[in-house]
Amino acid sequence: MRSVVPVLAVVAVILAIWYLACLPMNIHTALTNAERAGVAVQPEGAAERRDRSGIGLALTNPGQWADTWAQDKPRLPAPHQVLAELWDTTAMKKVTSKRSLVFHGWITLSATLLGFAIGTGMGIVLAIGIVHSRAMDMSVMPWAIASQTIPILAIAPMIIVVLNSVGVQGLLPKAIISAYLSFFPVVVGMVKGLRSPDAMQFDLLRTYNASRGQTFAKLRLPASVPYLFASLKVGIAASLVGAIVGELPTGAVRGLGARLLTGSYYGQTIQIWSALFATAVLAAVLVALIAGAERMTLKRMGLGR
Amino acid sequence: ASHSDNSVKLQLQWVTQAQFAGYYVALEKGYYEEEGLDVTILPGGPDIAPPQVLAGGGADAMLNWMPSALAAREKGLPVVNIAQPFKSSGLMLTCWKDTGITGPQDFKGKTIGVWFFGNEYPFLSWMSQEGIPTDGGDDGVTVLKQGFNVDPLIQRQADCISTMTYNEYGQVLDAGVSPDELVTFKYEDMGVATLEDGIYVLEENLADPMFKEKMVKFVRASMKGWKYAESHPDEAAEIVLEYDETGAQSEAHQKRMMGEIAKLTAGSDGSLDEADYQRTVDTLLAGGSDPVISKAPEGAWTHEITDEALK
Amino acid sequence: MTLVLSALILWAAAWWLNVRLANGPTAHTPATKLLVPVIFGLTLLIMWELIVRGLNVPLVILPAPSLIAARFAQSLPILWADFVQTFVKGALSGYAIGCAAAFVTAILIDRSDFLRRGLMPVGSFVAALPIVGTAPILVMWYGFDWQSKAAVVVVMVFFPMLVNITAGLQETTQMQRDQMQTWAATYWQGLWKLRLPAAMPFVFNGLKISSTLALIGAIVAEFFGSPIVGMGFRISTSVGQLALDMVWAEIVVAAIAGSVFYGVVALIERWVTFWHPSQRR
Amino acid sequence: MKGVSQATVIEAKNLDLTFQTNDGAVQALSGVTLDIAAGDFVSFIGPSGCGKTTFLRCIAALEQPTGGTLTVNGMTPEEARKARAYGYVFQAAGLYPWRTIAGNIRLPLEIMGFSRAEQAERVKNVLELVDLAGFGGKFPWQLSGGMQQRASIARALSFDADILLMDEPFGALDEIVRDHLNEELLKLWARTGKTIGFVTHSIPEAVYLSTRIVVMSPRPGRITDVIESPLPKDRPLDIRDTPEFLEIAHRVREGLRAGHAYD
Amino acid sequence: MKGVSQATVIEAKNLDLTFQTNDGAVQALSGVTLDIAAGDFVSFIGPSGCGKTTFLRCIAALEQPTGGTLTVNGMTPEEARKARAYGYVFQAAGLYPWRTIAGNIRLPLEIMGFSRAEQAERVKNVLELVDLAGFGGKFPWQLSGGMQQRASIARALSFDADILLMDEPFGALDEIVRDHLNEELLKLWARTGKTIGFVTHSIPEAVYLSTRIVVMSPRPGRITDVIESPLPKDRPLDIRDTPEFLEIAHRVREGLRAGHAYD
């Protein structure tokens, strides 16, 4: 709560800079529009202005500033334009409408959640394997790291096509791409967590003659919970990115990713920005939900202080 | 694969828009249903290679530009053109007039945006016919891989960009540019036009009479859709809007697009014109150092389906 | 079918071998530590080859590793040019700028608690903007060449770096800071002699995370417009040409470059943070 | 009490233990021979690194000697562990932070498969034994260091092992609390008659608690002296100011100093 | 030595300190009045939480008293710090792991702007003083705990402050090493004539080292007793077995017990 004032201050500064940045960013178009409408601008001719800096042009043509904040397809939309679009496409549309961001957000969210579940499950299973089998640790870990250096956008279409050829369609392919991005942080965090108890804690269980299974259930697993949650927060954000990437090669018909893409086909910058912000808000909400679950669980476990 | 059922999946090569109005009209008006077909239309996008989808069994038929389809054929994916609803090409280069460009020779030293993804071939062979290198420098053109909007032109990052008469050109005008500020070069006019949006299927499937029969019905219904769309452009555009799930299309834009598309489909009854085919192949074979296809393809098209369909 | 079967048998055999190696007497030698993952990787490759051949998967869907290797060998000059464009020009420069900017910001934030509490939440929100959305915008702003790719990379690595450096600067104990105070050290002396060295393990953690992000960011940005060279350009156009072997050759380059980049950063980390318990053995 | 001829519980003969490390072999124990009788309270004292912990760990079968023989109740340490022969208390309390005090004490009981009712019963008993009744529902961090250490002792007592091994259990506590816990431990020992092996760094603590004090010297870990305490079993805290006490303390100190090379 | 009328170095009058915490105010020091003369060796002893550390930190200007006055050499603690009046030794050695022993000792010298040559000279001297000559090139983690603590003392000595403040410097070490370092510290004190403030939990340590022992009690931290030691300045280790020594130790223990509530 102590952060409210600083955050507001920072947001205010960002908004101010943003509005200012619209001037040089959009001034070229503003001048061209004005010229077409017969207003005199400095200098004349779009070709002439092409290599001029936006800042210089903005300074010499203060009369066109207002237009830089009100264009249809600006290079940088002004904050109020994005907000208006967000408002228009969430609150003002029925959630079942194709033009509603809530509708598209839900499509993306469902793939995200499914992918997150798959990825987290896989990550946990892999981590359990890795801490219990040296062979698995040594063979899998380097490749798990390497797998993350592959640009997912490049293989996403192939995953879709391959799955399609074995008859898997719809939500699942997107979820698998999203799982691919989210499993890695979970593996890393979970391995760390399962290994986090110190030697003494293991020794203690040995003096009780505890079995492997008991050691896992009574020591490793509870000890890993804080680590797991830390990874889940990274993982859910990665899942969302994965779901969006997965939407691009599925015909890009529905979902926030499709909104981003179709927005860019038609140069609808305002639509792109509002889809972007919707995504970020969705990510923030998801992370906050996990953080809430984390607080609750840790408190139950007596770890939250 | 079993082709005994009556389902047909069609892979488009772009997102839902009036470019594909004929198929949506046929679907909406029940022409497919009348033929006893259950048709699914799969929209495309920049990350979707229709031949790949076809190869993976994700679709029964695809729409494709012929250069791309012939290249796929040479890569070992035997696709066959069974119908050609688009008679003429809508591809063109759009340039700023104030760059001083008046003809192809003025491209030297300029920056030009080109679509890749299998669509660069017509451009490359045109340039090689003009004798202009495409690797930059003062004597050649600097080629950019253009994204799928007109920003590079509007932002003046490129002097010319690729546009379709029915889509991107309109977007340039929508951005407030008047046609007088632009110079355009239609591939059709330059003599380097290649065939666009044809219907392709896998060769091996054509061996199956059941499949063939399905395609006959499909092409017949599709052409009926096209002809209806041509004569009712506004209604067709509205149907397309109806099917657009992204909610990103605007009515004005689709109506204008439909108007332009109608001009391209006008001369076709669906059957491939051998002369057009030959011109396409010649253009591609003339391509520069890295030609799309190295030899004239065999069996890349068939009239069997259209002959049957148009009876 | 026999090929698929032999793939499964191969898997079982290789796994058995690895279990033996990992639990055997030589398990802690560097040779074994290298050998085990290599065997695992090779097994996957051979299984891939066998399955693709066994099931007759079309080339345009999934090429066999042997074809990819052949394409790789034939296309070295192209791959090299793409690598230079994307990795050296785009990813590395963006990485350097992004890390440096995060560093400066971290020190600004460090001096002002107000800034930290204001910027961190906003920063994490901005960091959640997906690159597939920001990349087209940055390409529109910074042009088609490597500059826009570098900008995408800057945006991608900035926040993870900032978080790590900030956390690292908080890493010193109260006692260590008190100690500095008893010597009447200035802010900069405390920063330079105590807090920066203590932050290094965190800084390197950030550098490692960012190293994989950097290359991915540069490649993805090329999908949204590029000159006609670069790894992302090649991948996206090759998919259109159904040259899947080329696509995979580029992916191999990306994986190698990414892993080597990561490895180099990890090596430097060993060298710089030699004192940290996790680096001592 | 059968006087000197009590049953031998732990019997070490010529025990050797060498660790293989990256920097070469470290001989932690060398020729250690020692008998511990039932009901003994044996303290191990010696400079850091002399092998006190290692010896205790050998008894608990946490470490495998490389030479000599070691039997516990006539069995190998392994077998003795399976027979639940020991409770082990580590230097730090080592309570699991995600379990309440009662939950921590219940842990060995769960693992050993006691019934629910039995678990609850035993937890209640040992909590009373260590004076923590009413704190069962608290989490470890809600207790002071001394209370945590008592809980950890309760945990070791809960399954009623005959042998209690304690490795510097009070090392981290302040002197006053430590004195108090020493008193309590003596009472507990008197009440239960367990055999206790106790590692410490503090001479007064060793003298105050033990029936026998084993002095060890480092590199390689050897026993240099075994001192039988003539102190009575009943020991008020101020026994520490008596001449007998100081006499033993002095002897221990001398024994320590002899074997000690500073750092 | 000017007998009883030595110059006063540290003068605390009615010192109060209250921490504002989330759970309310904690009064850590209340009405603390104390004079420390030049050359004194003053030990502070008392149960955990009684404010020993807090008082030392006030002297070093690491904490700001909320009431009363405190002067060091006639200046405020702040000014005294800027004048490099103190060396401070913390409980843990707190050496920087990325610097060698010599590098660690050089650290305050670098900060205070000594010349290179002077730095090298001083590092050499203090390394000898604490018996670590030859270990300058090692990293902290390559040394035993006792050696690390000696290095940390050397660091506090390197810039030759007149006042040495030590907060449980030997708390983490074993008894033998501790004895040894106690002896060394006494020698060093005799040789340099510094004024030393020393916090400890160990009664023998306090009695063995100090000229005055300050006994404190908790909640709120007050001084309950100040004991002047009649022991001579020259103290062999076995002075600890003399009746005078035990007499003082007993008095300290009584003072402590009075103010102590277990846990």
Ligand SMILES: Nc1ncnc2c1ncn2[C@@H]1O[C@H](COP(=O)(O)OP(=O)(O)OP(=O)(O)O)[C@@H](O)[C@H]1O
């Ligand atoms: N797992 C191990 N691997 C290698 N060396 C070890 C291991 N455990 C102990 N040692 C070494 O064996 C020797 C004896 O160690 P041990 O822990 O038994 O000493 P200790 O008497 O308990 O010391 P302290 O009083 O510091 O606890 C030491 O030199 C130590 O470094």
Ligand SMILES: Nc1ncnc2c1ncn2[C@@H]1O[C@H](COP(=O)(O)OP(=O)(O)OP(=O)(O)O)[C@@H](O)[C@H]1O
């Ligand atoms: N920064 C702080 N904020 C709030 N309370 C504090 C702070 N520092 C110390 N205290 C409280 O002030 C009291 C005195 O603490 P101090 O550290 O001086 O005790 P001490 O005598 O040194 O104890 P110990 O022997 O455990 O080191 C304690 O109750 C402690 O909890």
Ligand SMILES: Cc1ncc(C[n+]2csc(CCO)c2C)c(N)n1
């Ligand atoms: C991935 C991909 N990129 C470009 C085209 C070429 N193309 C065909 S139709 C069309 C839309 C015109 O408005 C474009 C750009 C394609 N087929 N697939």
Ligand SMILES: [Mg+2]
């Ligand atoms: Mg030990």
Ligand SMILES: [Mg+2]
């Ligand atoms: Mg303290």
